[in-house]
Amino acid sequence: MDFKLSKEQELIQKTARDFTEKYIMPVADQIDRENKVPPEIFKKMSELELFGIPFSEEVGGTGAGYSCYPLAVEQIARASGGVALILSVNTLAVSALNLFATPEQKKRYMPPCCRGEKIASFAFTEPGTGSDPKQITTTAVKDGDSYVINGTKRFISCADLQGPIVIFAKDNETNFPTGFIMDKFCPGYSISEPWHKIGMRGGLITDVYLKDVRVPADSILGPKGQGYWVLQAGIAYGKVGVSSGALGGMQAALELSIKYAKEKQHRDKTIAKFQGVQMTIAKIAEKTEAARWLVYRLGYLAENLKDPRAFAKEAALTKSFVTEAAVDVSRLAIAVHGSYGLMEDYAVGRIYRDLIIGEQVEGVADLQRVITASLLLG
Structure with missing residues (x-):
């Protein structure tokens, strides 16, 4: 059991983080306001090969694998749930092709999507x-x-x-x-x-x-x-992306809460000195770290698939826990910000709106629990 990221994983994480902070964060409010991603963001994602991370070089991917994929989605979702959604949806559909497509179908459809030239x-x-x-x-x-x-x-x-x-x-x-x-x-x-x-x-x-x-x-x-099984397999892989995106939003909520608490003055000291604020930020950190290791583990399981039913259970379990925890975290982050958290000038409100969507897509939490229970109980 090794919890340390490999050099390749660290490189992908850093590449995605640097890209996000340079290209997405400066326009995150614009994306939210205009409901449109600037074309240069897609172009840069394609240049950095972010669309092809989970897939083999034979089909146009990078060969890095699913264990690296959550690291990239997490970083992108720190700035924009919308951009992370596009990456996640493309990966979901291409994963279904990777599992079920004929060699001819793979050759035609997968390489352009892995390169970011097309979005599935x-x-x-x-x-x-x-x-x-x-x-x-x-x-x-x-x-x-x-x-x-x-x-x-x-x-x-x-x-x-x-x-x-x-x-x-x-x-x-x-x-x-x-x-x-x-x-x-x-x-x-x-x-x-x-x-x-x-x-x-x-x-x-x-x-x-x-x-x-x-x-x-x-x-x-x-x-x-047999479309039902194509659907279920694709959705299981899709939950890796949705959960990773939720994790990224949680990390952003944590970072923003810490920053605000250290800067906001009350009674001649920062609110970071108040025990109530400390407890709230500790709760945010607890939930974020618990989510992180569930998500990273799910990426590992997707890359090392042995039992599809067992993977479906883990995907459902991870998705329900992480997306619900993400909503809790975003609400706590707004509480740290007080009235300012309700203002559009502060990113924490946008993160909250992103995260409540993650709870609903790719199967609501209670449906995920039904899947988990049915696979556990037989």
Whole structure:
């Protein structure tokens, strides 16, 4: 058992931290205000190979592995939950391709996404589905050597960015969900105006409309009729990114709380001298450190996958604990700031808005506990 980061991990962590502090932090409020990430940030992320960290060199990645991936997402999320969301969503979708795609599909879709030239999306949710794949209404009808897909997907991240998208539709041959991989903005693909999220701004979510989208039969991702397992595997890897992003927000809340407490004067001394403030900051530190080692461990397990069911349990457990703890931490950080924490001039409010979204995406906390319990109890 070794808790020390390797030299490669330290380098990736430092690279992501330096990039974040130089390029994202100065425009973090702008991203939040305008709901748009400046193109030069994507360009720099691509140059630094941040999109390809988990994946092998054979598919266009860096070969660093999933154990390094949380280190990068954490640093980026210290400044912007929206930028971290884009990286996390791309990794989720590409992870599903890495697990289930044919060699031809991998060759076509993975390298551009690993280089950051394209951003992948993952589209399961529909207006009436919630988390139940049995309620899926998007259809895929076999027509010769093609499938014709019709339906609406809701709250899809990065659907506005060029790249591939994994679509889940009920095919008319098995009557079960099947995964399909296709290019966004192909004929019949369109999106809504972005939803106005309260946080993680810059990472847009839209509805996706599929009207008579025709894809070749070799667009099926994984076994026909087994889309549920493609979905579950992809989401499990997605929880690594969401949890890492929550950790980054927690670390930012801790840093801001310490800074404010050391600067804010009350009764001729800083509030850092008051025991109540000390106790609050200690609670923030406790929860942040507990979350950190769960997240880092999940990255290790993703890289050294042996039992998919066991990994799904660990991913659900980590996601529920870390994202809930993150919301607690952000509230405590606002309490340290007092009334100033409610002002848009202070970043702690933006962090709070980012973190309450993390608790809801990739499966709400109670659903994660259901997954954890079912896998523990059989």
